[in-house]
Amino acid sequence: MRGVIERLSDEGLGVLRAGRREMLIPHTVPGDTVEVLRWRRKKRKPIATEFKVLEPSPIRTEPKCPYFGRCGGCLLQHLPYKEQLKFKAEKLSRYLGMEVEVLPSPVIYGHRNRIDVVISTSGVGFRRYGTWWEAVDIEECPVFGETSGKVLKALREFIEEEKPSLYDIRRNEGFLRYIVIREGKFTGDVMINLVTKEGNLPESFPDYFPFASSIYWSVNRTESDVSYGDVQRFWGEEFIRERLDDVVYLIHPNSFFQTNSYQAVNLVKKVAELVDGERVLDLYSGVGTFGVYLAKRGFKVEGIEINPFAVEMARKNTELNGVSAEFHVRSDRDVENLSEYDTVVVDPPRAGLHPKLVRKILKDEPERLIYVSCNPKTLSNNLSQLREKYRVEYAVGLDMFPHTPHVEAVVGLRKFDI
Incomplete structure (x- = not known):
């Protein structure tokens, strides 16, 4: 199946039409000419798992992140920001039945104040797009910023020197499961929450992160693939702070806060x-x-x-x-x-x-x-x-x-x- 991407679905996937049939193509933009090589059904919708962009759309732009297309975090970095806003305005206006700005x-980079990084036998990073078991190794996350690079570098040094086991989600085996990084963008505070299976954490762990204001160790005692657990111990400050305008908020590892x-x-x-x-x-x-x-x-x-x-x-x-x-x-x-x-x-x-x-x-x-x-x-x-x-x-x-x-x-x- 080949053709031109007509539009984006609400989920940000390119829509390719052939007769009455529609195929969803990830990481494409309107105007791309594509050829689908393999596909599968997801929630009763056909979605391409292997495809080629034969001719790129004139609006396509170069993603800033080197992991784009593999990492499941960002779907639209290849779409210029003004086009992203247009897509979102059209979607919102359609649902509300009125024009909405x-x-x-x-x-638009370095804006996220939280990322949940997978620690697994397949990599330290984010889930590979379209999978729940595989991770894409990353050195830094551009949408979080430079602090992510410092944390991940220190984490890899800890893993190399202390040799704790990494989690295998398919077997429910291994100790280290997630590291959650939070940062007060207006305060500079940094929080690290290491989420593990039950076991013993080397006493040296906090020594690898001298730049962090707050370091937590949490234990997830379930098989659920979640990035939080029961707090086992913390070092440094109990909370970090973020400031919105003239109001300061305390943030705990298990707090929800706008990202x-x-x-x-x-x-x-x-x-x-x-x-x-x-x-x-x-x-x-x-x-x-x-x-x-x-x-x-x-x-x-x-x-x-x-x-x-x-x-x-x-x-x-x-x-x-x-x-x-x-x-x-x-x-x-x-x-x-x-x-x-x-x-x-x-x-x-x-x-x-x-x-x-x-x-x-x-x-x-x-x-x-x-x-x-x-x-x-x-x-x-x-x-x-x-x-x-x-x-x-x-x-x-x-x-x-x-x-x-x-x-x-x-x-x-x-x-x-x-």
């Missing part, structure tokens, strides 16, 4: 601009990213989050910044009296708002809703339900994830006047 990331600090500043500012009134409910409040920022601006904030550890961190962040805000452990299905709040901010996971919460919003009718979403599809589904009593006053996209097909959105809704 996507604001560019202030930094692009530079664009996260614009995200919290945008949410603050849309808040009306005095009383704010921050649903899915996490570590208080929005709630603490809004409290700093004088709003009376109450946060709801199902994860007890995240609530503990939100309370620490409240105290650190000298603001007044309340955070509670509660499910999104159990919120009450939404009408008491002037503005309700929701930032749900990719699955979107729970149906019970949507019904609660429509029943209680808070005046103002601000919906922050990382999934245009579930955002669209929720908005179609909320439009029963709400109108969209404002919508914008923010590119939190350069070189990937993902896009963040902020939507401001107001209750219909009756």
Whole structure:
């Protein structure tokens, strides 16, 4: 099968059409002429596993990362950044049924403040695209920046000298599984979290990372391929800090925090601009990213989050910044009296708002809703339900994830006047 890539799918894969049949081709751009040599089905869709670019598209650009095309991390480095923004704006506009601008990331390399690096018998790096068992060896990750090179160099020295066993995911054997690198882009703090299977970590491990502010050892006692575990021990600072505008946040290895600090500043500012009134409910409040920022601006904030550890961190962040805000452990299905709040901010996971919460919003009718979403599809589904009593006053996209097909959105809704 051969032909010209017509467009990109929502997942950032090139779409090749032959009659009524469509084939997905990774790492291609519209205008590429390609020939497919091998393919397989993934989620009932045919996807090329081996192909040739016979004639490159005029818009194709040279990727900055030497691992592009093998590493499964970035899918769009071969697409000029302005074309990435165009692709994301078109996708978001299609889902929302209105024209939506996507604001560019202030930094498009060195922007990520966290990467999860696989340590395995097949390599130290990221999963090879299309596989779950193989890793691509990397020396440095350009989307994280130079610190990744320092950490990985030190890790390899530790492995060479101490000779700990590396994990084999197929056999569930080996000791070292992941190293997670986090960096405060505005503070310079560096955190390293080594995730292992159960066993003994050589006492010398922290000596290899003198530049790190905080070093953790966590143990994953399951066979699940995840980059976190139970904290066994830490050296140095218990937390690192990141600053967004005038607010400082504490970050722990098991904390979720927006991965692009530079664009996260614009995200919290945008949410603050849309808040009306005095009383704010921050649903899915996490570590208080929005709630603490809004409290700093004088709003009376109450946060709801199902994860007890995240609530503990939100309370620490409240105290650190000298603001007044309340955070509670509660499910999104159990919120009450939404009408008491002037503005309700929701930032749900990719699955979107729970149906019970949507019904609660429509029943209680808070005046103002601000919906922050990382999934245009579930955002669209929720908005179609909320439009029963709400109108969209404002919508914008923010590119939190350069070189990937993902896009963040902020939507401001107001209750219909009756």
